[in-house]
Amino acid sequence: MAAEATLAHENSSSNPWGGGKSPFGISWGKMMMWFFLVSDAFTFSSLIIAYGAFRHRLTHIWPTANDVFTHFPFVHGHLPLAYVGLMTFILIMSSVTMVLAVDAGHRRDNKSVAVWMGLTIIGGFMFLGSQAWEWYNFISGTPDGALKMPTGEIYRFPENAPSLHAKGIHAPDWALISPDHKVIEDKAEIARIKAVAQPIHGANLVDNEYGHPLFADFFFFITGFHGFHVFSGVVINIIIFFNVLSGVYSRRGHYEQIEKTGLYWHFVDLVWVFVFTFFYLV
Amino acid sequence: MADHNNETHGYYTGDMHNQFVPEHYDPKNRGVIWRTFWILLVITIGEVAIAFTSLSKELLEVIFITLTVVKAYFIVAFFMHLKHEKMSLAYSILLPFVLIIYLIAMSLTEANYLNLWDNMFK
Numbered sequence: 001m002a003a004e005a006t007l008a009h010e011n012s013s014s015n016p017w018g019g020g021k022s023p024f025g026i027s028w029g030k031m032m033m034w035f036f037l038v039s040d041a042f043t044f045s046s047l048i049i050a051y052g053a054f055r056h057r058l059t060h061i062w063p064t065a066n067d068v069f070t071h072f073p074f075v076h077g078h079l080p081l082a083y084v085g086l087m088t089f090i091l092i093m094s095s096v097t098m099v100l101a102v103d104a105g106h107r108r109d110n111k112s113v114a115v116w117m118g119l120t121i122i123g124g125f126m127f128l129g130s131q132a133w134e135w136y137n138f139i140s141g142t143p144d145g146a147l148k149m150p151t152g153e154i155y156r157f158p159e160n161a162p163s164l165h166a167k168g169i170h171a172p173d174w175a176l177i178s179p180d181h182k183v184i185e186d187k188a189e190i191a192r193i194k195a196v197a198q199p200i201h202g203a204n205l206v207d208n209e210y211g212h213p214l215f216a217d218f219f220f221f222i223t224g225f226h227g228f229h230v231f232s233g234v235v236i237n238i239i240i241f242f243n244v245l246s247g248v249y250s251r252r253g254h255y256e257q258i259e260k261t262g263l264y265w266h267f268v269d270l271v272w273v274f275v276f277t278f279f280y281l282v
Numbered sequence: 283m284a285d286h287n288n289e290t291h292g293y294y295t296g297d298m299h300n301q302f303v304p305e306h307y308d309p310k311n312r313g314v315i316w317r318t319f320w321i322l323l324v325i326t327i328g329e330v331a332i333a334f335t336s337l338s339k340e341l342l343e344v345i346f347i348t349l350t351v352v353k354a355y356f357i358v359a360f361f362m363h364l365k366h367e368k369m370s371l372a373y374s375i376l377l378p379f380v381l382i383i384y385l386i387a388m389s390l391t392e393a394n395y396l397n398l399w400d401n402m403f404k
Contacts, residue, residue, distance in 0.1 A: 024371040030355050034375055045382045049389050056393035057400065085330045089323065096319045099361050103311050154307075166334075259363075266361040270354055278348040281329055 001059065003220030033260045037094050037267045040229075044271050047225065048278055051218040061179040063211030063226060065280050066163040069157075071137045078162040087130045091230075094123025095269040098237075102262045105255025113255060117241040120265065124234035127211055131227050138219065146209035147193060148200045154211050155181045179211060219279065226275055229268050236261050318360040325349050 004033070024031055054064050066080035073083075101116035147155040155178060158171035164181065171183040176190055184190060200207045208216035240261050249255045329349055332342065358364035364372050 013367065020375070024374075025368045026371065031371070038378060040373055042378075042382070045379075047341050047386070049382075049385055052386070053389040053393040056390050056398045059397060081330045081333055085326065088326050092319065092322050092326070095357070095361055096315060103314070106311070131294055248294075263362055266357055269361070270357045273353045273357065275330075276326075277346050281333055281346045 027256060030256065030260055030263070033263050037263060040267065040269075044222075044225070044274070047218075047222050048274060051222060051278065054081075054214050054218070058212055058214070061212055063208070063215045064161075064163045064181070067161050067168070067278065068138065068210045068215075069134065072163060073133070080162070081280060083134065084129070084276060085258075087127060087134070088276050090123055090126050090130065091269050091272050094120050094127065095266050097123060098262045098265045102255070102258050105249070105258040108250070108255070110247065110250045113249070113258060114241065114244045116242055117237060118259070120253065121234055121237050121241060124230055124237060126264075127230055128227065128234065131223065135220075135223075138216070139202050139204065141209045145199050145201035147197035148175070148207065148209075149193065149197050152201075152213075154209065155179070155184070156209070156211075158183070160210075173224060222275060223279070225267070226271055229271065233265050233268050314360055318356050321356055322353055325353055 013167045022028065022031070068082060069078050070078040071083060072079040097119040101113050101120060104112035104116055121219070130175045142157075142160045144157050144160070146157065146160065150160060155176045158173060158175050159175060161171070161181070164171060164177065164183070169183060171177065172185065174190070176184045176193060178184055184193075194242075200209050202209055203219075205213075205215040205217055205220065207213060210216075240257060243257070249257060329346060332345065337345075364375065
């Protein structure tokens with residue numbers, strides 16, 4: 001009886017969970033990281049669902065992503081999906097280097113952990129740079145911009161609507177593209193539009209030369225929120241990287257900290273998979 | 283009995299919290315990591331490739347969303363290691379997302395109705 005009580009006491013004092021072992025078989029630090037990520041996933045889900053709801057409501061006048069994101073560095077011409085495909089590759093690759101750092105931590109291989117963490121940080125910076133370039137192109141827009149009616153409708157020029165061309169619809173140079181992606185060839189109507197419309201260039205929170213301003217608002221907010229997560233992840237990774245270099249974890253005897261920051265980093269990759277689908281593919 | 287194994291192979295952190303950290307190192311881990319990488323890469327390239335085919339918009343949407351969920355599974359199960367955690371942890375993380383499915387259904391139903399309403403008087 002007394003021996004049992006002592007044993008129970010020892011078990012509870014050896015573990016803050018009080019039962020002698022953690023109910024989920026992991027440390028509370030890792031568990032709280034998981035539950036933080038669940039709440040963060042709810043935030044991202046809500047944002048993407050809000051985007052989806054407005055897109056379904058305004059489906060006939062929603063901009064076509066393949067007309068918006070067509071640039072690739074040092075290459076002229078319309079290359080939809082190429083650049084964002086590369087960004088996705090960079091983020092998946094940095095997820096792989098992160099999980100290899102975790103793996104090296106399990107082997108207590110301090111040097112390998114440092115190398116893989118370093119590569120993960122480089123991947124993070126490459127992604128942030130790519131996103132800055134993507135934003136730059138979206139904000140600066142096309143050379144000719146578009147026409148905005150006093151009532152807010154956006155009429156675009158055919159050269160800025162390569163997706164119509166891809167669908168086999170050929171619009172003459174002087175034509176206009178209506179908000180619902182139809183070619184306007186009636187010269188009287190074009191003159192009527194041009195008489196009252198104002199030229200706009202690029203995208204910001206008020207105007208979007210590619211179509212409905214909500215597209216730009218959601219793009220800036222969701223990719224911005226994701227980009228801020230990537231930035232936070234890079235900062236955390238840098239702190240961990242210097243801890244690895246100074247031998248904090250080899251002295252501590254385990255590399256669980258790498259697993260926790262790794263969970264966060266993979267989550268950032270996971271969110272991008274959804275952003276990629278709903279902003280660029282669908 | 284993977285769970286049993288995890289509990290017996292591990293160590294206490296020895297710091298102020300003195301937590302039990304289960305060990306599950308397996309030399310095959312790196313093979314799994316690279317296999318997951320190739321699966322994610324091939325799916326992403328496949329998605330970009332079929333975006334330029336003449337498949338109908340609706341079919342493409344179904345394919346893209348299915349492949350996205352498949353990619354999410356591989357990231358969560360293997361990169362985030364959830365497949366090898368206890369089932370109780372996996373369920374407490376995954377079950378709340380039933381609410382997200384409900385929110386999607388609710389929001390899109392409402393949005394589609396408003397779309398109809400917007401265009402009714404045009």
